[in-house]
Amino acid sequence: MIWAEFLGVAALLIGCAAPLRAQASCFDDLTARQVCLDRPAERVVTIPMPSASTFIAVDGAAQRLVGMHPASKRAIDEGLLGRIFPQARAIDASIAGAGSDGFMPNVETLARLDPDIVVQWGDRGDDIVGPLRNAGLTAALLRYGTEPFARGNLTLMGDIAGKPERAKELIAWRDATIADIEKAARDIRDGRRLKVVFLQRAASGLAAAGANSYNDFCIRLVGGVNAAAELVGAGAVNAEQIAQWDPDVILLNSFEEQLAPARIYDDAILSATRAARERRVYKMPIGGYRWDPPSQESPLTWMWLADILYPGAFHFDLRAEIARAYRLLYGFSPSDSDMDEILRIRTNGDARHYERFATSATR
Template sequence: MKKYGLVAAVALTMLLAACNNNNEETQNNTKPQVEQQSSELQTTKEEKLVVDQLGREVTVPNSIERVVMGGILPYFSTWYVATNSTKEIAGMHPNSYNAAKHSMLAKMSPDVLKADTSFIQNGEVNVEELMKVNPQLYIEIATDEKSIHKVSEAGIPVVALKAIDAAAAEPLATFNSWLEITSQITGTTERANRFLEEGKKVQAQLDEKLKTIEEKDKPRAMMLFRHNEKSITIGGKNFFGNQWLNATGAIDVAENDIQGQKEVNMEQVYTWNPDIIFITNFTETQPADLLENKIAGQDWSQVKAVQEGKVYKIPLGIYRWFPPSGDAPLMLKWLAQKNHPALFDYKIEDEIKAYYKDFYEYDVTDEDIQAILNPSSEAAKY
């Protein structure tokens, strides 16, 4: 595989995501109270200042050879998109590692599987274990004030990133912002710009076709974020799913009832009665579990999407497609086709093959494509 230079910014990576162990992409509205650093920091020739998404000036080495990612789960794939490399990733959250292990990135850049995960214990950062990993830089989700303080106090530079730009009208804003900061840290920008252009181009193509669709003709869709026999958690407004649906010609059934993510009961699902159900990669549930009514204590057979067989598992490429990833343009195309199959008649397998060849210079096999489109339940475990 050739090296482009900054795999950059697919900028579109959409809406992005990130989260911590239990709340991965849903901490979008909480404003952390981590105090801002003063602008009087001094740097050496080997260092530079980077302003993170809490407005803090952070001194980071000019050359990063060991970086660790905490509760901002999707970020490891952003690093790859920006640098075309994972060899610098010395550690990551166990949830991130499990997704990486079941992703295309494990084949494309196997160094990612060398990352240490032992510094996360009982869902929290263990600083003593983290020091053994010897990171030059730590990346954390902006809402995790506790971890930011603990790691900073240990003398490790911490760059904080926000999980989602809730105010953005399109789903790529967060990923774009992550790529921008990563480019500042690493000095790579070339690929990021290519991704940004591709994301804008794909969204413009969708918008051109979707402008002919009246509101009454849009499917009503539901994002099943986390799920098991005891709990049904749905994503709503100011969450990744809502942005994806809005961008691909669907109506989010939960957007007027839920901010972020929320646990609901079957009665609420019956009230919404969605035309389509999308299942994220943050739950082990598969479409067959709903279509064949396998979940004890839950009768999904009464839901329109189940009755019509329109229940889909969101793909997993270089990362889960629900939050931020370099595959965001493909997520847009995949969702648009599910929402409006007659309007978008391309073959998604061909789109995936062309995209991976163009942006990653990687030739995916037919088997790879099927794995992307049909992620296993194992990929959701952590």
């Protein structure tokens, strides 16, 4: 649906793209700090979890990534990226350790890896940045959690790799997808807008995504209403609060590996929600990265969610969209079994409207 318009933009960007530059370059990170490199980085370390897969997508390879956070490694092993780029499974994941929620850089490991640049959080205090500066390492700082930041992070990875036009290409895909979704969502009447709760934690306690979260952005983009909007960011809740909201749809995070819709269906209180009664509980997919936080694959998240909430208003052929997107992002053509795994057909297959994501042979 969106690809004819997008491919015209992408072709223009590709035609204008310059070859990998060898000269020095300077660019701003997401804290407006200027970063200068003598050449496009050949040895890159990423500490924030999503940035490893984002760099691989922008660069089109995993060879230049020499270190990443252990949570990034878990996502690569659990999802499809480790099979698309097998060398990513061997990347050092011991570059961060205890302290500051596990993002304190392991300076000894970093010294051994000898990176040209280290990507670190830019909004979690100087405690996790200072050791990089004191060790004489070049750092690029990112911010996270909104769509503008997601685009900025793609731009940052393009600057680090010396491939700014590649980042523009991926941002153009986001623009085209949002425009397509917004056009259809305008026709959803207020009385038909579904209440949605995204559970950022459900296996160990309960936490919901409130206003100003990225999940709130995704829900509103496709025409839904965030039932937890009274919260700000992520907030702890109890089952009684969720039951009071009585959401039409419940989304489960992809980070809690063993979490499944049965968590809701088997709960004495949550099973009474409309979402549970109507079998509209879904675990978020995982592909090259997890689909719940912002990443290079977010347009697929938006299409998936639009199709689940309003199958009569949106008509994405999601399996075809995934195939096109993976060729764009990773130069890879996923098989039907790959797409079943991405979409969690086994986990979500008996949920309402999920048959539209199955192969024609299994519908």
